[in-house]
Amino acid sequence: MQWRTWVILSPPFWCAAVTTALPGSAAPVTAEITRSESSNEPSRPIESTRPWTDPTLHDPLWLKYGLNASAEYKYFHEPGRDDILGHYDSRYFTAPVNDSQRADTLTQMVRAYLNFFDDNDLETWIAHGTLLGWWWNGKILPWDWDMDTQVPDTTLAYLADHYNQTIIEYMTPGAQDKRDYLLDINPWSRQRERGQGLNIIDARFIDISTGLYIDITGISQLEVDHPDIWQCKNFHKYRLQDIYPLRRTTFEGAPARIPFAYDALLIEEYDKAALTSTSFHNHTWIPAMAEWVHDEAVSSIHVHDSHEAEQYD
Template sequence: MIHSWIAMGVLASLLSPAVAGAPISIPAPVLPGMDHLKLDRKLEGKYFHEPVGHEKGADDRLGHYDTRYFHGMVTDKERVETLHHMVRAYLDFFRENKLETWIAHGTLLGWWWNSKLLPWDWDVDTQVLDTTLVRLANEFNQTISHYVSTDKKYEREYMLDINPWAYFRDNGPGHNIIDARWIDTTNGLYIDITALSAFDPRSKPDLLECKNYHKYKTEDLFPLRESSFEGVVSMVPYKYQEMLLEEYSLKSLTRTNYENHTWYPEQGQWVFDG
């Protein structure tokens, strides 16, 4: 499904090849390395790549790295440290540039427990509206952000990369459901950014969907609630608890032992059991 509204037309002019019969005119691709894109949507190739082999027994954790910056698996300590600073840098960048974003999926579940990432997580999930995606593509695509921690001990660079197939709001071949990434250029760990669109704006204007079939009512998402996550300002959906129950069930909010970790309420954190 291709939407002809103005916002996505702007995104198309930045990201996508011309499509025969489309209601809007789309110029040739302008992103570096995307000259192979053809007019036929059937030739859509996967944009983001992870160092995951198809061989039996491949380590699933490899799927959480962007292959362009992958130099080998990091230790658990480095993973936790990387994700902590990466999400802080991401949230600060979006707030400073007045870009609306909120945390989602397993990341939102971590926030529900103690406003932190779940200690066994390997990546971060965030969402934006497609109108925000347009601005990301227009003003910030493939930019590198320099980050220094508040104690000056941690320094990194992150690339914001927009998937050029993000213009197509349907699932398509199924391998471009992630619309953008915020990538640690040191080791390849990343934040997944997915955009929400009104797939049927005429009959269902209040229903928003992503390319991975997650559907939300606007009243469940908005107005966003201001909170904190990993020590910085963040936004969360308005009906966060109902959304978590629907996606993960009641057990996710009550189970206190998971992935070799135990929840200690007096400490307000998950502790590794070894």
């Protein structure tokens, strides 16, 4: 496997400190102010007799990165909200792919992702449904349309500063065809609280030929009274002792890491049945194959097995 990276020119403005002059005083003002829709300044009434203080003067997101929390906008966009269209990045979507192409795309993409992070000594681990797929057989669940990974907020900030808008070129093993992926860090990843809920996904690793992606979310320590509790913007909370030390493993044949208490986390998120039920989403678990098989194909597998058994009677 070979890969190399190159960085798109003209990186987003928020990767560096804002250099435009900002007001130097937070003193209340009473002058009437209007703004255009493209302005970064917060909205305020055109006519007001009450003193008004610009909140961005005290907002570190604005002062350092030019992000106005009161004007949060959605960064990542999808072409739809259903189970199919909701799993593509709009910038690279042309048409939904078939099941075979989706499975191959996701498999190669997660291998490229895991190898890139491992080769660059960047901390990440698989999470949510992707972790559940690992628990069963170390593979992507066949009905999944995307994958989920997590990173600590320190790694997230490092990615934003050093790898944002990086194109990863990946050569698939055997076939040796080149695939390109975009590592795109959401500017609102700097805002570690949920905000308006428009940017709970902090970054994406996107297959630019189809628009399919890996969701990357950061976890942060937000509760002052509970420093051992970390959480993402979607209110998933974790005890650090359940995450660390990370366990080394493989996923889809690539080096991967998983949370220390992976089984407890899966049971808490999905219930114990997720680790024992052998029928789900029109698929059946076949122990002899260690695979989830679509129900339409299960009967043919059983017939084939019965014929083999008859040969040895």
